[in-house]
Amino acid sequence: MTRQLVVTRIGSVVVLTLTREDSHNRITQEMTEELVEALENSRHDSSVSGCVLTGHGDVFCLGGDYRGAGAGTAGRMEFGRGHINVFNAMARLGKPLVAAVNGNAHAGGFSLVVACDLAFMADDATLGLPEAAHGLFPFLALALAREAIPKKLLFEIIYNARLISPAEALSLHLVNEILPRRNVLQAAIQAVERAAKGNPDVLMLGRDLYYNMRGLSPDQALDQARFALGSALSAADEPKQS
Numbered sequence: 001m002t003r004q005l006v007v008t009r010i011g012s013v014v015v016l017t018l019t020r021e022d023s024h025n026r027i028t029q030e031m032t033e034e035l036v037e038a039l040e041n042s043r044h045d046s047s048v049s050g051c052v053l054t055g056h057g058d059v060f061c062l063g064g065d066y067r068g069a070g071a072g073t074a075g076r077m078e079f080g081r082g083h084i085n086v087f088n089a090m091a092r093l094g095k096p097l098v099a100a101v102n103g104n105a106h107a108g109g110f111s112l113v114v115a116c117d118l119a120f121m122a123d124d125a126t127l128g129l130p131e132a133a134h135g136l137f138p139f140l141a142l143a144l145a146r147e148a149i150p151k152k153l154l155f156e157i158i159y160n161a162r163l164i165s166p167a168e169a170l171s172l173h174l175v176n177e178i179l180p181r182r183n184v185l186q187a188a189i190q191a192v193e194r195a196a197k198g199n200p201d202v203l204m205l206g207r208d209l210y211y212n213m214r215g216l217s218p219d220q221a222l223d224q225a226r227f228a229l230g231s232a233l234s235a236a237d238e239p240k241q242s
Helices: 029-044 073-092 108-115 130-134 139-148 151-160 166-171 181-195 200-212 218-237
Strands: 005-010 013-018 050-055 059-061 097-101 104-106 118-122 177-179
Touching: 005 029, 013 029, 013 181, 029 050, 029 073, 050 059, 050 181, 059 108, 073 108, 073 139, 073 200, 097 108, 097 181, 104 108, 108 139, 118 166, 118 181, 130 151, 139 151, 166 177, 177 181, 200 218
Parallel strands: 013 050, 050 097, 059 104, 097 118, 118 177
Antiparallel strands: 005 013
């Protein structure tokens, strides 16, 4: 079976490239499994400083290939579960995860961008949740988009299937920088390298803390932070190997 994700290494950075260009890099069940495997491998490989997620060709990702899940309920539920597994693996990475948005990122592709720590966007790309134009609703994407976009604006984008320009994406803090398409991958790689310069154990504790805090009360979040701080200070005190 042809792999739908190309995993390459540039120095200490792992680049994950969605490679279904003929289908606009839409996410299949197989692709979710490959993404989870690559992210888990990167978490446990101490020589990896972080990951970059990008698309092959002129498109980042135009969503999920739900038709490939078949007409049955079981296949569709498993397709949804595959997306959940990917987002959980992204949250568990414990290392910088940066999107190199080389082209349009819509529907599930938009969710992938939101799920990354940082994002660099091509100046001719768009973001969006255009499912309503196809008689659907961004059910899976909503779980992430609702935390990234204010309610009134989110529903305006969804109801009108309106695409977000690079300038608007930057103003909404959905991306960190707008660049010519040819430069987004290198910018994302450099961002990982910069972010990973510190103690990797402390970085993992901090990033894990951020994702573990979601949905917690302030008291619960502070309690998690207290334990993370204690572990980080212990890690910082450990003598470095010569």
